[in-house]
Amino acid sequence: MxxxxxxxxxxxxxxxxxxxxxxxxxxxxxxxxxxxxxxxxxxxxxxxxxxxxxxxxxxxxxxxxxxxxxxSSGTAYLDRDPATTYVAKALDALSREVEHAAHYARRDGSSVLYLASHDYDDGVYCAYQVGRRRPAHMTALGKALLAELTPAEVDELLPQRLTAATEHTVTDRRQLHRQLDLARDRGWAMEREEGVLGIACVATVVSYRIPATDAMSCTLPVEVADEPAELAKVTDALIDHARRLERTLRAEGIR
Structure with missing residues (x-):
């Protein structure tokens, strides 16, 4: 038909x-x-x-x-997702440990949809509220999820013209692919002032589904992200909490 x-x-x-x-x-x-x-x-x-x-x-x-x-209709999407209760607890624990805001998003096509956030009073205001969409290529969450795909799949998925939110947004495909290669190698992705000036973000996937559809992140001031020791502390904690969350979700039979 x-x-x-x-x-x-x-x-x-x-x-x-x-x-x-x-x-x-x-x-x-x-x-x-x-x-x-x-x-x-x-x-x-x-x-x-x-x-x-x-x-x-x-x-x-x-x-x-x-x-x-x-x-009301939008919150119904979250209400029927059994992962959200565990996600909220994971973001709370992560945010308390690193003393920065934490976020959780799901890739939907060439965008990421923010499903949960946990704010922290570290002087960083991030407009990525629950229900907001952002182009995947300009967010750490999106880059982490794009890195799960092959370069050919990424090119097919993304629009021909990559939009910019700031002067730091990566819109050159070759540069984006270099970022994704780096994310694949180290297991986490990063963006620096690509979405919001003054803010950096690191993210890693939560692999309870194959291929991964979800990722979690931390936002932090760029001056903090430029400190190697602080960045390492945040990324180590981020990966640890993401792996704990995916083990919990799998154990609960959530796919």
Missing amino acids: DYRPVKSAERAIRLLEVLAASPELLTLPELQERLGYPRSSLYALVRTLRDLGWIESDSTGSAFGIGPDAL
Whole structure:
């Protein structure tokens, strides 16, 4: 049977994705510019999703953002994942040991989806909140997971043009592949100010699935990451806690 996408469903999802990716409310003209939908169709779609709770508007009704029902559906993904309880405990233990924030993400295509975070008051603010997506090529979590693939698989997976978040983001494929080779050799990946200025991140995979889909990381100030002894302490602890977590998940039969 031939498959044809349902246009109305596709448009609704694309609209929600645009709203979810925007830190600010968007007006109908702004949404139309980004999506290219006919104005009348877009208005009807926005109104329907607003009435259903998936979109909310400002007090004037002229600007729109993601609604509370989207959050409920998003948390349902975490609620049905049996790994999350163990992940939360692992991040807490790791963060306490290294005294830095810890994160957990899953690769979804060419992006990583943040599933859990544990903040630490070390002066580092990281905007990688649960539910956020980031391009895999610019995060340590993503690099660790990309390193599980062959170079050919990486090239096929990533978009032709690699976007940049800062002037330090690696967008050259040859340089990215060198980073991935290094990650394969040492068992952990690193990015330095590729996503957020002033912040470095180290990550390693949690191999309870084959191939690995998940990874955990620590974020730290770049000046701390530049201290070899401190970096070694963090990466050693990170790998230790990741291996403990994957053993626990396997023992619990979680795949």
